[in-house]
Amino acid sequence: MNFITVKTYEELSKKAANIIAAQIINKPNCVLGLATGSTPVGTYDILTKYYEDGVLDFSTVTSVNLDEYEGLDGANDQSYRYFMNKNLFDRVNINKNNTYVPNGCATDLVKEGKDYDCLIKELGGIDIQLLGIGLDGHIGFNEPEDFFTAETHPVDLDPSTIKANARFFEDESQVPKRAITMGMMSIMQAKKILLIANSASKKEIVEKAFYGPITPLVPASILQLHPDVTVIFSEK
Numbered sequence: 488m489n490f491i492t493v494k495t496y497e498e499l500s501k502k503a504a505n506i507i508a509a510q511i512i513n514k515p516n517c518v519l520g521l522a523t524g525s526t527p528v529g530t531y532d533i534l535t536k537y538y539e540d541g542v543l544d545f546s547t548v549t550s551v552n553l554d555e556y557e558g559l560d561g562a563n564d565q566s567y568r569y570f571m572n573k574n575l576f577d578r579v580n581i582n583k584n585n586t587y588v589p590n591g592c593a594t595d596l597v598k599e600g601k602d603y604d605c606l607i608k609e610l611g612g613i614d615i616q617l618l619g620i621g622l623d624g625h626i627g628f629n630e631p632e633d634f635f636t637a638e639t640h641p642v643d644l645d646p647s648t649i650k651a652n653a654r655f656f657e658d659e660s661q662v663p664k665r666a667i668t669m670g671m672m673s674i675m676q677a678k679k680i681l682l683i684a685n686s687a688s689k690k691e692i693v694e695k696a697f698y699g700p701i702t703p704l705v706p707a708s709i710l711q712l713h714p715d716v717t718v719i720f721s722e723k
């Protein structure tokens with residue numbers, strides 16, 4: 488594991504963007520595994536700038552996102568599809584038909600999960616998976632449980648996740664209680680993992696995840712078994 492501590496969010500964003508940019512340059516038709524949340528916003532801003540400066544071309548890139556809230560379609564400004572369009576896809580020359588986010592409005596989320604895993608396989612797997620980490624140690628929306636779940640699957644959000652994500656909504660009651668998330672199989676099969684965490688409040692969970700025991704009660708701890716993980720952490 489490559490654990491990089493930096494001083495500022497700007498530095499974190501730049502390092503993360505450079506790793507993703509290197510992946511795109513190295514393999515222009517790569518599959519990027521992408522994440523939502525507040526942490527990757529700066530990374531997406533820098534990737535956009537590289538595109539605007541003419542140094543990065545997304546035209547043959549494919550992306551698969553980690554997760555989506557149940558019941559929110561892409562037109563809903565709280566959906567993760569909307570977030571991705573706004574923060575990255577609408578700002579660069581990626582072909583939107585090659586950008587995938589699980590469908591949180593599918594009538595059968597279990598089937599949607601199976602189809603999503605098949606899609607990732609058909610694409611040849613993920614070249615680099617960008618991850619944030621929740622205060623409870625979740626990656627994607629894989630919440631602390633008694634077991635790791637392999638497949639993309641529907642999930643009940645942990646009360647701490649609902650509370651943490653309430654900042655994006657008018658009030659906590661509007662946060663969806665369920666979501667669909669990529670499971671540990673597609674994440675762990677990604678060729679490279681890039682986890683970014685910023686804020687002093689994440690320090691304890693990051694330490695637990697990467698230096699504590701491997702346990703589904705700290706879902707990110709499974710990453711200790713991955714052969715190519717980079718963690719970038721900033722307290723500020």
Ligand code: PGA
Binds near residue numbers: 523524619625
């Ligand atoms: P954040 O979320 O980037 O908004 O802190 C990370 C996560 O919950 O995975």
